[in-house]
Amino acid sequence: MHTFVNQVARINGVINEWVWGIPMLILIISTGIWMSIRTGFFQIVRAKIVGDETFFAIFKKRHVTKTKDKKAISQFQALSTALAATIGTGNIAGVATALTIGGPGAIFWMWVSAFFGMMTNFSENVLGIYYRRKNMYGEWSGGAMYYLENGLGSKKGMKKIAKFLAILFAIFCVLASFGIGNMTQVNSIADAMHSNFGIPTIVMGIILAVIAALVVIGGIKRIGRVTEKLVPFMALAYIIGALVIFFINYRQIPYVFGSIFKDAFNVSAVGGGIGGYVIKRAATMGFKRGVFSNEAGLGSSVMVHSSSDVKEPVIQGMWGIFEVFFDTIIVCTLTAFVLLSSSSDAKSQAKVFANITTDSQTFSIAEHIDEDKEVPLIDKEYSTLVIDVDSDGNAKLYTEAPADGEYLELKAYGNSYYVKASKKEDRTEDDYIYTNIMSIKGNAAKDSNGKTVKDSNGNVVLDSVKVEQINGVSLVTYAFSQKFGDVAAKLLAIAILLFAFSTVLGWSFYGTKAIEYLFGTKSMVFYKVIFVCFIVVGATLNLSLAWSIADTLNGLMAIPNLIGVLALSGTVVKITRNYTKRKIKKDDVNLEPMLSAFPDIQKEQEEKMRAEEV
Incomplete structure (x- = not known):
């Protein structure tokens, strides 16, 4: 069994590396660039109109937040449900990972990804509305599988291929919904609540399953009612917390933006042959986290946008633009600012390791020169740290001569522990970088009976030391704790609860619509x-492999979806130009609107539009 699991992990690793590799990222970004060019950079040229029809419409136009259609949800509910699925732990942990691996420059490339991703999302939503159908209950059913079958499939010789791609997309979506949209999210919630509040994981799983059942089984109308209240609350709370730190650290604003742009095009090391690598690494991480964050190109959020009561495909496309803008440009950027503007607590190696305990300590490493002076670890200067533990269990540390290399080496009882150190050229006192934030914890010695060994003074005797680089949620917690103290961990645990659970609600609908496409409307209840039962499973299991597989499946969804978007780009352009002539330029107000690919739905939507205008 162990061999089988390892084999599955190995195969998945190969596929995952390909799915989320450079070629796929280039395909996703290229699609956004292509759609931007073909629509005349709609996201810039029509930015004011996009704002008026989305964010500002929430406060001005009643039909945006309310709907008379008992079988559909409002435009705002569609946005909220889509954001519920996309705004998740990735907005917290994902940004931290991008900064740790790709440096501050990764944020610039995340912005680039979002800029072009807006038009990918716009195109998906336009096609989703244009090719959607109604099921046996009178509810809208749309998404990549429908514009693949009915759009791509209408092209000569493409019917069978289009149907195959549609089925493939739906299968990937269903499987991914149990992983990245369910178990892995719930696992994050259960771990966070157990660590910070002591709630048993099984209890948390049952509680979440009951709440989810009440919402999910109620269908899209109930999901929409919950998310339209939950998403604004959780997003606003997180934004306020980040803005507090933003204004407290306002002096760091020039440094933050300077480091982002400088690192994005860091060619200062070209002489050493690594300038291109640095830029490539930053760009790769920025593009990856951007796609992971807003899901533009994956075709996932189209399914919920297609359930909106909107008549004009372009209007829902505008909501897609706003979705990417809010998720990445606003939320992810604020997280990045918190991380880059909060100073780390630099300590000398001697001070850090003088009294190692079994309690986890967080710090940044500074090279100890003498008792009065501390110099940050920079460039290629590294030290070998040796930990001595005396007979009383007291840990002492001394520093050997600096040596060239890529790691700090920590030795305890003959065992070596390696931890990655940071490198940054031209660093000043006011510069901070988060790749050298470490966590150290002593491992208590055990006697033959498995009991913890203590010295005569009651101190725990250590037999080894664990040193890890802080990353993900822990890194964001550390940054928030600089201003909010120990309460930061509990606040972020609650944020993870809301963010991750909202993702579960959003993905439950994605999976529902995919299963409906595969097996019919009646299969949705099963x-x-x-889906609800898997929530309990996810709260209690170790899901490292499940997360990786789900991540792969999520990426595989992009392949058939992008084929559909690119093949139907001409249709997107026609619909966009039609709307522009009628509603924006008003060159031809009597031009027949392009509302649906199906005559019966086209007629129905036209009648509803005329009724609203009266």
């Missing part, structure tokens, strides 16, 4: 029951 899927919902199974």
Whole structure:
């Protein structure tokens, strides 16, 4: 069994590396660039109109937040449900990972990804509305599988291929919904609540399953009612916390933006042959986290946008633009600012390791020169740290001569522990970088009976030391704790609860619509029951492999979806030009609107539009 699991992990690793590799990222970004060019950079040229029809419309136009259609959700509910699925732990942990691996420059490339991703999302939503159908209950059913089958499939010789791609997309979506949209999210919630509040994981799983059942089984109308209240609350709370730090650290604003742009095009090391690598690394991480964050190109959020009561495909496309803007440009950028503007607590190696305990300590490493002077670890200067533990269990540390290399080496009882150190050229006192934030914890010695060994003074005797680089949620917690103290961990645990649970609600709908496409409308109730049961499973299991597989499946969804978007780009352009002539330029107000690919739905939507205008 162990061999089988390892084999699965190995195969998945190969596929995952390809799915989320450079070629796929280039395809996703290129699609956004292509759609931007073909629509005349709609996201810039029509920015004011996009704002008026989305964010500002929430406060001015009643039909945006309310709907009379009992079988559909409002435009704002569609946005909220889509954001519920996309704004998740990735907005917290994902940005930290991008900064740790790709440096501050990764944020610039994340912005680039979002800029072009806006038009990918716009195109997906336009096609989703244009090719959607109604099921046996009178509810809208749309998404990549429908514009693949009915759009791409209408082209000569493409019917069978289009149907195959549609089925493939739906299968990937269903499987991914149990992983990245369910178990892995719930696992993050259960771990966070157990660590900070002591709630048993099984109890948390049952509680979440019950709440989810009440919402999910109620269908899209109930999901929409919950997310339209939950998403604004959780997003606003997180934004306020980040803005507090933003204004407290306002002096760091020039440094933050300077480091982002400088690192994005860091060619200062070209002489050493690594300038291109640095830029490539930053760009790769920025593009990856951007795609992970807003899901533009994956075709996932189209399914919920297609359930909106909107008549004009372009209007829902505008909501897609706003979705990417809010998720990445606003939320992810604020997280990045918190990380880059909060100073780390630099300590000398001697001070850090003088009294190692079994309690986890967080710090940044500074090279100890003498008792009065501390110099940050920079460039290629590294030290070998040796930990001595005396007979009383007291840990002492001394520093050997600096040596060239890529790691700090920590030795305890003959065992070596390696930890990655940071490098940054031209660093000043006011510069901070988070790749050298470390966590150290002593491992208590055990006697033959498995009991912890203590010295005569009651101190725990250590037999080894664990040193790890802080990353993900822990790194964001550390940054928030600089201003909010120990309460930061609990606040972020609650944020993870809201962010991750909202993702579960959003993905439950994605999976429901995919299963409906595969097996019919009546199969949806069985899927919902199974989905809720998996919540309990996810709260209690170690899901490292499940997360990796789900991540792969999520990426595989992009392949058939992008084929559909690119093949139907001409249709997107026609619909956009039609709307522009009628509603924006008003060159031809009597031009027949392009509302649906199906005559019956086209007629129905035209009648509803005329009724609203009266």
